[in-house]
Amino acid sequence: MVRVRFAPSPTGSLHLGGALTAVVNRRFADERGGSLVLRIDDTDPERVLPGAEAGILADLAWLGIPWDEGPVRQSERGAVYRAAAEALLAAGAASREADGAVRATAGGRPTLVRADGRATYSLASVVDDLELGVTHVIRGKDLQPTTPAQEAIARALGREPPEFLHHGLLVGQDGRKLSKRARSSSVAGLRERGLPAEAVRAYLEGLGLPRGDVRYDEARLRRHAVEALGALPAGELAARAGVEARFGPALRGAHDLVEARALALQIAAPPDPVDVGSPETLLRFRELRGAAAEQLDAEAAKAIVRELKAVGGDLRALRLALTGARRGPELWAVLVALPRAEALRRAGA
Ligand code: GLU
Secondary structure (H helix, E strand, O other): OOEEEEOOOOOOOOEHHHHHHHHHHHHHHHHOOOEEEEEEOOOOOOOOOOOHHHHHHHHHHHHOOOOOEEEEEHHHOHHHHHHHHHHHHHOOOEEEOOOOOEEEOOOOOOEEEOOOOOEOHHHHHHHHHHHOOOOEEEEEHHHHHHHHHHHHHHHHOOOOOOEEEEEOOEEOOOOOEOOOOOHHHEHHHHHHOOOOHHHHHHHHHHOOOOOOOEEOOHHHHHHHHHHHHHOOOHHHHHHHHOOOHHHHHHHOOOOOHHHHHHHHHHHHOOOOOOOOOOHHHHHHHHHHHHHOOOOOOHHHHHHHHHHHHHOOOOHHHHHHHHHOOOOOOOHHHHHHHOOHHHHHHHOOO
């Protein structure tokens, strides 16, 4: 039975590189009928950031990446690690330093237990992978240097280590690992910038299990965003943008949810009154709109536009009167977005 784990350190917010590791593990488990354990690597209290774990959990939920077990917190498993350290000492695979710290005798001699008695990641990760029955450790290539020592510690504990798979990293334009601190490439940062979760997920899924490093491609992510937003029903699109459903049709074509929201707010704000000319068109519009429902649906709105077109109405003047702009969403969608009284007012009533 395949068991994998995603093991973020709560030292900052989840960035795209970490999310890639999560996606890769989830898919690996799903394709094999296996399970995913969420482990929180919080052995180092000085580096733990308050709220980071909650943020990571929220980001995973937003991305639609569920886990089957956990979160298992390393900070709560000190006794398990101390017992393992004793076993390593007894086996001669570790030695105690003068200050009380325990270090492995091989594999680069990593510190396993600090002088204050707390286990380090080097020991905790191995013990957890064994104890939790992890069959495959799938993680970024940046952790590859720790693998030989982790395998050696597992064997010194009398166990066969899991299989290790290392994927290429997501790197920035400069070829360097996307920084955890770079807000723009954190999952929360992308969400704040209005990228829908489906797009981030699709982008990461599209990377597969990269062997080599991959350059972060924002243009590609944005293409996924346009596609994902285009697939949403109008009401859902409006809800995601945080605006009333009536704005939905007018938000079609927005490139992200921030832009969609701005578009809705722009339509909601009455334009400065200007003389747009074409009084007959505006008059006919007021007649048609006045006779129709308070809230137009797409069909009723399109019928009004068709009627105006049929009598040779000046639709550009009407758009200008209603929105204050010469371009924008389709006119029928603007009609759906505006309540009757507001549309009549803007059309000169
Ligand atoms: N907590 C480690 C990190 O976030 C990952 C440990 C691992 O996957 O073994 O870099």
